[in-house]
Amino acid sequence: MSALGPKKVLSYKLVLLGDTAVGKSSSVERFVKDEFFEFQQPTIGAAFLTKNIPLDDCIIKFEIWDTAGQVFHSFMCFCFMFCYY
Ligand SMILES: Nc1nc2c(ncn2[C@@H]2O[C@H](COP(=O)(O)OP(=O)(O)OP(=O)(O)O)[C@@H](O)[C@H]2O)c(=O)[nH]1
Numbered sequence: 001m002s003a004l005g006p007k008k009v010l011s012y013k014l015v016l017l018g019d020t021a022v023g024k025s026s027s028v029e030r031f032v033k034d035e036f037f038e039f040q041q042p043t044i045g046a047a048f049l050t051k052n053i054p055l056d057d058c059i060i061k062f063e064i065w066d067t068a069g070q071v072f073h074s075f076m077c078f079c080f081m082f083c084y085y
């Protein structure tokens, strides 16, 4: 909380799509946790991660869906997100 009260939160939802093994999960892990794994497991369905970045008098909140590149898993992921939202 700042001297002027609670900070304004700006929310952004991101959905990462792409072929398998192009580096979607690795990019998200680097962005959210600043980590890299040489042997990253393929994503099953989807992973959900968040990252808050303070900027001036507000907080930028990223809500990130990291989807699977394998066709079957990404199809299941879309079904889930369709029901979720
Ligand atoms: N050298 C190098 N390897 C990378 C880079 N990004 C990802 N990789 C490797 O590429 C492989 C696949 O990366 P993932 O991040 O799992 O790819 P993905 O797009 O999430 O794959 P799915 O989950 O199957 O859709 C992993 O073994 C990573 O370590 C990079 O920038 N440089």
Ligand SMILES: [Mg+2]
Residues within 6 Å of the ligand: 024, 025, 026, 041, 042, 043, 066, 067, 068, 069
């Ligand atoms: Mg992945």
